[in-house]
Amino acid sequence: MDNSAVIADSSPADVESCCRAAAAATAELADLAAWPLKRRAGLLRSIAEVLDAHTAELAGLADEETSLGSGRLTGEVGRTTWQLRLLADVIEDGGFAEIIIDHALAAEGARARPDLRRMLVPIGPVAVYAAANFPFAFSVAGGDTAAALAAGCPVVVKAHPGHPRTSQRTADLVQQACRDAGAPVGTFALVQGFEAGRRLVTDPRIRAAAFTGSQRGGRALFNLAVSRPDPIPFYGELGSINPVFVTAAAVTARGPEIAAGFVASVTLGNGQFCTKPGLLFLPAGHGLDDALATAISSVPPAPMLTPEISDGFSSGTRDIAAIGAVRVLGAAEGPAAPRLYVTTAADVAQHSRLAEECFGPSSVVAEYRYDEELVEAAGAVPGSLAAAIHAEPDDEKLVRALLASLQSRAGRIIWNGWPTGVAVTWAMHHGGPWPATTASIHTSVGPTAIRRFLVPVTFQDVPADLLPDVLQDANPVGLRRRVDGK
């Protein structure tokens, strides 16, 4: 079905009107921002409630558009509402506001200071670009939207063309919840279509943008964001290779288990996860060819999310197969058949394409000859959302060398596990150096994702009755604050 025929693209006037309303909501956002924290948290919980109440309908719609299956999609609605509720907790916790109060001092050492009170406030209207592969959790009411609303920012979402009706229905429900909660008109809107997406990021009223998708699409929007007369932050989560490093001792201890786990992680969601392990380093002579071949061949081909993604997988695998020294495990035929390419670490070092994301059910197995080559490889992999190490207690020296390298190359380092599966919890970091993201100091998952949409403001010598209540000495809301350096 051609989804684009069902829902029309937003016109320039539509985009204009959403942004105008968002800006008006921001002026009123003084309201939203000044809302008692409990009320803002309540808005997020209301959105979660209305989505939960429509889980079956939403999952059904999304299955028609994405073929991801109703089990997975039902679970994803739950993950999405979990995220909204977690962000509601984050608001009430109040730590996100990073409140710091320094009382005036006539002289501190040689330094006098006025009364200074700092807190984080909303950055203004935020554009959110939804992802193809998570029609709920990284889409209309997904993590970026939850974080921006929690921060007190109006949101204009650009729907992904892979699931326009799901997006529209979700947006209708979110808007209903906003209305019911008494949030200003313009707090939330949805636009559809490629051109609307370009207009959105260049609209002068939009103050930040968040994106989950391909490196090419993300880079194009990033370039627009930073080329504005007034550049805005663009938080893009793009492609990631998510390398896995396996020591010889780990192969000896549990080779078959590693082979099975790897294939399961590669093919989860048909390989269409940003955390798919795209590169597995195994010691030469690992003896796991049969186990890998059996495992990958046993995974049936499944439809891909969109024709564009399917085309991208075909051309990506063609590029990889064209590189000389590559063996194929699994069915090399069929456009979406899962497969593994076996090569050497030396070839990966030589052919950068082998260490670039190929979105879909394939991965590259790279054989290394000695530990130093594995450490070198860890020092050369592109920036990733995640990296994993499979090792045994005796590998300590090797593991420490890998950890030292990976710490500056991946946002998350996993021990004896796999990169897929991103828990939505306080300590999660879902980010990493380019090309994993356009902004390595931030996460797009978890409570700390809210920081992307907040700017500090410091009040100097402002009388107590004019200060936001959270900055008053009495601390009426009872938030955690740093006072006079403590």
Added chain:
Amino acid sequence: MDNSAVIADSSPADVESCCRAAAAATAELADLAAWPLKRRAGLLRSIAEVLDAHTAELAGLADEETSLGSGRLTGEVGRTTWQLRLLADVIEDGGFAEIIIDHALAAEGARARPDLRRMLVPIGPVAVYAAANFPFAFSVAGGDTAAALAAGCPVVVKAHPGHPRTSQRTADLVQQACRDAGAPVGTFALVQGFEAGRRLVTDPRIRAAAFTGSQRGGRALFNLAVSRPDPIPFYGELGSINPVFVTAAAVTARGPEIAAGFVASVTLGNGQFCTKPGLLFLPAGHGLDDALATAISSVPPAPMLTPEISDGFSSGTRDIAAIGAVRVLGAAEGPAAPRLYVTTAADVAQHSRLAEECFGPSSVVAEYRYDEELVEAAGAVPGSLAAAIHAEPDDEKLVRALLASLQSRAGRIIWNGWPTGVAVTWAMHHGGPWPATTASIHTSVGPTAIRRFLVPVTFQDVPADLLPDVLQDANPVGLRRRVDGK
């Protein structure tokens, strides 16, 4: 004196070698980062000590190059070493690492989770572009350098051409302190020259850049940073108009005091501060013309920092004077003579040049007719580092409207005071929306400036003995941490 003749520009090979050494220090930076926090703090304190010990020599050198006067410059060395020591305290405090620990849960609601431990780690080598107007506090060993070193990042400073010998001498002292503290070679370096500055921000080993200077220069470097194959964060502090809003009641209560305070703030440091108030809104019929004219005429012209800044001031004031409805108070002649331009709020709304920074001892006085016009003006001023309100208790309604607008337009809001004077303390925020900075969510002054140079990393299921000690359950360093959401 032509300073550029004294110190040669760095060659491409020099830049290359500094960046290579910085990258090597980063690999070793594992070392610097893993240093016990007390040792890293010790490095900053050693730098402060060696600079303090050479205060007279440094201030003398800088006075030869900048004519800022030895009193001001001696004080500025003190401010610089204060900053270094404050950042040393910040390291030991440990809160900067934003440590979050979530223990594994079999199922939390519907959500199982692995063991996840997040902390912030150094982003890698940082390029720092020194400012003309603060040869110490925003230069070689200034706030950006202190924050980057505190974060555990090697630093390559690009000297400002206005004070090359001061920069070189400061760099020599910093390097000496680094050596004495046993920091890796490459922890700190200095380069000189325009071309070296361009090379630096595009060097693949540089992971972030910080800049204090003009909008034109900052934008050019920002464009280079974001056009890299792997874009890096560029933290530029550029031009700022720092508007001041005065109510009619405030004029009645203390008009002459406001006139005198304004002129003092405008001409402090010969108007060469990024926080100079460039726009003063006064109610029409304020009757302060004489007070303003007398005050501004009593400030003698002083030499400007560099010929380029002097030229910029001449052309900026020429542009402003060329706008029709502008009266001049003070000496309109002499290239650097302090002056005020009086116009109307309506003209400011119409001619954007009147609301753009003109670096030097001039400012624009804009007369408004009624309170609504003042509120409108507050909603239209460009992003600024600071804004000030002068008002009386009866102005509450007007003040609340101004505060609501200014909160999203200025990084700091001052009550009955002036924007100049930036206390280096925990609650300070020195930032703001474009064009005040290229990155409104960050500050370049104070402890929270360290966040610009840190990236999160999360360890998943990593055994305790392989974790950084600060992430271990035992919390051997005793840092503040968020554990299981609390």
